[in-house]
Amino acid sequence: MKVTLRTDVLTNNNKAAEFNRQQFTETKTLVINLMSSPGAGKTTLLEETVKALAGKYRVAVIEGDLATEKDADRIRALGAQAVQINTHGGCHLDARMVAATLGEFDLDEIDILFIENVGNLVCPSGYDLGQNHKVAVLSVPEGNDKIPKYPTMFMRTELVLLNKIDLLPYLDFDVDVAREDLLAINPISGLLPLSASTKVGMDEWFTWIDQAYQTCIQS
Ligand SMILES: Nc1nc2c(ncn2[C@@H]2O[C@H](COP(=O)(O)OP(=O)(O)O)[C@@H](O)[C@H]2O)c(=O)[nH]1
Numbered sequence: 001m002k003v004t005l006r007t008d009v010l011t012n013n014n015k016a017a018e019f020n021r022q023q024f025t026e027t028k029t030l031v032i033n034l035m036s037s038p039g040a041g042k043t044t045l046l047e048e049t050v051k052a053l054a055g056k057y058r059v060a061v062i063e064g065d066l067a068t069e070k071d072a073d074r075i076r077a078l079g080a081q082a083v084q085i086n087t088h089g090g091c092h093l094d095a096r097m098v099a100a101t102l103g104e105f106d107l108d109e110i111d112i113l114f115i116e117n118v119g120n121l122v123c124p125s126g127y128d129l130g131q132n133h134k135v136a137v138l139s140v141p142e143g144n145d146k147i148p149k150y151p152t153m154f155m156r157t158e159l160v161l162l163n164k165i166d167l168l169p170y171l172d173f174d175v176d177v178a179r180e181d182l183l184a185i186n187p188i189s190g191l192l193p194l195s196a197s198t199k200v201g202m203d204e205w206f207t208w209i210d211q212a213y214q215t216c217i218q219s
């Protein structure tokens with residue numbers, strides 16, 4: 001019985017994800033679903049990304065959190081449109097929650113929509129939101145064991161941003177080991193070390209976005 005219910009939930013999610021994907025495809029909107037544990041630096045990365053892409057792309061953000069508009073307010077402070085979803089206890093966004101926000105956006109006027117998922121290394125990975133790309137953020141203080149311990153998150157991503165590399169001199173984290181662990185469970189995902197604070201590595205992230213956008217509008 002429990003298995004049937006879960007199947008229904010995912011089927012409904014997948015229908016909503018297809019609806020979202022259709023809207024995004026028709027309007028040629030690049031959509032990136034950003035996932036990580038709480039505090040890895042998703043919003044900080046998005047703040048720096050919104051600032052860097054201003055004038056080049058029209059960027060909007062969906063923020064997912066259990067409560068508050070804090071992250072949406074951080075994005076709005078930069079002049080970009082942000083819609084906050086509060087899950088009221090839910091540990092991930094689902095495609096229906098995203099679909100319910102789409103009326104608030106004019107997708108024809110948006111080039112790139114970032115979705116900051118709820119901070120959690122488990123639940124968000126199982127839910128298709130209709131995005132073009134799933135990107136995970138792992139941060140240096142979380143330690144080297146997280147990729148092997150949370151494989152469902154890292155086996156489904158196309159890119160892992162290794163954030164807070166400015167802290168490498170102070171913490172016991174080996175970037176080569178992270179690269180090997182990721183390769184073992186997901187040979188197609190890249191690993192990009194960067195720091196949203198010092199901006200080291202951020203240009204490669206922006207280049208990745210450029211390429212993803214070109215692929216999106218040509219498809
Ligand atoms: N040292 C360092 N701290 C960072 C970096 N990126 C984010 N932080 C800090 O990490 C904390 C959590 O960041 P936030 O963006 O809110 O994480 P989120 O919960 O994943 O959205 C904040 O105190 C940020 O200032 C970084 O590259 N280096």
Ligand SMILES: [Mg+2]
Binds near residue numbers: 042043044071116
């Ligand atoms: Mg955040």
